[in-house]
Amino acid sequence: MSSSSSSSSSSSPLKDEVDIVISTMTNLDFLETWRPFFQPYHLIIIQNGDPSTTIHVPHGFDYQLYNRNHINRILGPKSTCISFNYSASRSFAFMVSKKKYIFTIHHDCFVAKDPSGKEINALQQHIENLLSPSTPFFYNTLYDPYREGADFVRGYPFSLREGVPTAVSHGLWLDIPDYDAPTQLVKPLERNTRYVDAVMTIPKGTLFPMCGMNLAFNRELIGPAMYFGLVGDDQPIGRYEDIWAGWCVKIICDHLGLGVKTGLPYIWHSKASNPFVNLKEYKGIYWQEELVPFFQSASLPKDCVSVQKCYIELSKQVKEKLGKVDDYFNKLADAMVTWIEAWDELNPSG
């Protein structure tokens, strides 16, 4: 692990309680555009690819960098649960972090502007989302009732107005939308230009496609479920690490009475990934037709009172019900167990 640190005098919300997590094979020039917002925070950088390559980190950032060798050394044989392709390796950062909150962002995401032309401090909005409650049990038609200028509307039960703690804040993307390869191929020129000024709680019992491009969560509440699984060149599936994690996270949040929000903040996603390369996701597209019904009918027993217990229980159900879809899911179920063991080793108190 190499590290560098710089002091910052700017005041930024919860600056000592947040880790910003990034993974890359190449460079981190995108950090320059985020400097005013990110520099006060600590970064965890995961280096994908060849560990002997040097990654250039712009000066002045306070960071720790881990490559495959570091992770093998820290996790030993349990390092098999960490995939080094795509963004899946960021799971390790979630595990090794000692902070309460994680914000993770892709290195092709830049600062977006709101309709008034003001640069959006995505991290600040995520923190606002995470610090205010969620309302998963009943729909509020004026969206987030805790935002300034909004409230619960007529007909909203008073007993539900305290809400529940928010575990996840899922942010969105202007410019290049997060489409699958077939949609990218069919609509190569489509850009998201619609700024929807809303933060929504995803209701209990409803699954969503969680994208890891612009995502924040409360590590203490849901960290052990934020496992990006086995993906990449040595696996039969790609581009499903965040989607898979999202399904597990949502099932567990619903079970434990935690909230998942989506909407603001936007980032500017400037570079579409290659749809031809993205066709590697084809097995995911095929399998998700079985995975979604599996998650929709999954239920966790009452004695699963911690995220870890929920996650181990879910791994058993994955093995039992998805193992017959493909042997990959047996391996994934085993990796889910390894992941929890590794998490508990690195986070002994929790």
Added chain:
Amino acid sequence: MSSSSSSSSSSSPLKDEVDIVISTMTNLDFLETWRPFFQPYHLIIIQNGDPSTTIHVPHGFDYQLYNRNHINRILGPKSTCISFNYSASRSFAFMVSKKKYIFTIHHDCFVAKDPSGKEINALQQHIENLLSPSTPFFYNTLYDPYREGADFVRGYPFSLREGVPTAVSHGLWLDIPDYDAPTQLVKPLERNTRYVDAVMTIPKGTLFPMCGMNLAFNRELIGPAMYFGLVGDDQPIGRYEDIWAGWCVKIICDHLGLGVKTGLPYIWHSKASNPFVNLKEYKGIYWQEELVPFFQSASLPKDCVSVQKCYIELSKQVKEKLGKVDDYFNKLADAMVTWIEAWDELNPSG
């Protein structure tokens, strides 16, 4: 029934398939501001209060007007199911209409402007909402996937992308939000200034507070469930007619695989109702703590394949489970049955 008609040459979407429904005790001057959008359509006006009073309808509108005497004559003894206070009497218009679509709006609602300053044709947006499918089984993070410039995001199951028919389009309000009396009293100056450029499907299994101020629906798909119940001076409850209908509608839409959307279009709601008068809703505020769990756990048997059958079944469950909360619910359950009998009498083919 008095009627007047005028021909209109403007082209407006589905102009022969929509009834606009309004109720009032006083005047309909607000129609002047809606003239460019509403004049091509047919209106059904329900006169609350003294039938001998003359309601002034601005010239040039094509309308039918019903007062209490007309309704008593048409429904006979079954007219007991129609309350004449508040907006509940509009249920009669839903029943007597012969059109496929209904748009109902309060007479204190005016044309709103979008952020570019353009006047919003609320009816046109409702029709767009009703003509495009809903997606109640899985959350799409870029909101309505059928809008121009949007689609289903990565991780959205392909088998669910056709969606389901949309039964209800619930529009929102700029300026005065639809708050209950306690919230009105606590926040007398709060105004809704946030234009959220989104149309959302309310997921299956999630209830919402349906407001009748700015509401459209497909009469053929869900009409018999759009009953605004027993409210008003001779009842122990007020201001719950639309909320109650919304719960019934949502349960039945979920059961029959129909969609409910909320969001655009906005109207301009300029006049807050009197919060002291609105305190008449107090029993509703109290009862809704029991009503919401009742609806959340309500389930309809498989042989309920029509809205009417669903609604009759729901009336039985209301009597069985809510009758003990207050005798009012026994009366309401009976009125629900009367409502369906009257509906079928006026709509013999359906």
